[in-house]
Amino acid sequence: MMKEWATVVSWQDGVASLRCETQAGCSSCHSRSGCGARVLNELGPQTEHNLQVNISERLEPGQKVELGIPEGSLLRSAFLVYMTPLFGVILGGGLLQALLKADVYAVVGAVLGGGLGFLLAKALAAKVDGQSGYQPVVLQVGLPPNAFRYSTESEPNLPSSY
Numbered sequence: 001m002m003k004e005w006a007t008v009v010s011w012q013d014g015v016a017s018l019r020c021e022t023q024a025g026c027s028s029c030h031s032r033s034g035c036g037a038r039v040l041n042e043l044g045p046q047t048e049h050n051l052q053v054n055i056s057e058r059l060e061p062g063q064k065v066e067l068g069i070p071e072g073s074l075l076r077s078a079f080l081v082y083m084t085p086l087f088g089v090i091l092g093g094g095l096l097q098a099l100l101k102a103d104v105y106a107v108v109g110a111v112l113g114g115g116l117g118f119l120l121a122k123a124l125a126a127k128v129d130g131q132s133g134y135q136p137v138v139l140q141v142g143l144p145p146n147a148f149r150y151s152t153e154s155e156p157n158l159p160s161s162y
Contacts (some may be wrong), residue, residue, distance in 0.1 A: 001068040011059040020049045064142035088117020
């Protein structure tokens with residue numbers, strides 16, 4: 001199960017709005033300055049993701065929850081999103097190259113095949129969108145942000161006898 005911590009933005013009627021911030025790399029080593037994964041994460045425009053999860057337990061804004069999603073559904077989603085357009089590019093380009101014997105038609109076929117592959121991936125993603133195996137689940141709920149109280153005063157509050 002893939003796990004990630006998220007922050008509660010709001011909770012209403014059993015639905016929690018959550019914010020997940022993307023990690024700068026995999027966080028498994030100390031070579032962040034030379035890590036290719038960190039550079040790729042910074043190229044993307046979105047540094048946080050907002051999502052909604054059903055949970056009956058009342059949550060407060062600022063509270064942390066741990067989300068999980070099965071690896072199998074994550075891998076199937078990645079395969080669908082990345083490989084379907086790629087197969088379309090290869091098949092479209094190869095088919096028009098074989099039929100019309102010109103490189104320009106191979107490029108046109110690749111563009112058309114990639115576009116059709118993208119549309120197919122979009123349609124298949126909409127089909128699996130509501131399935132429970134593809135939805136994140138709440139694994140743990142952290143304490144609310146106001147659960148701890150502490151005092152910075154070192155002396156106890158005693159009545160003054162002056």
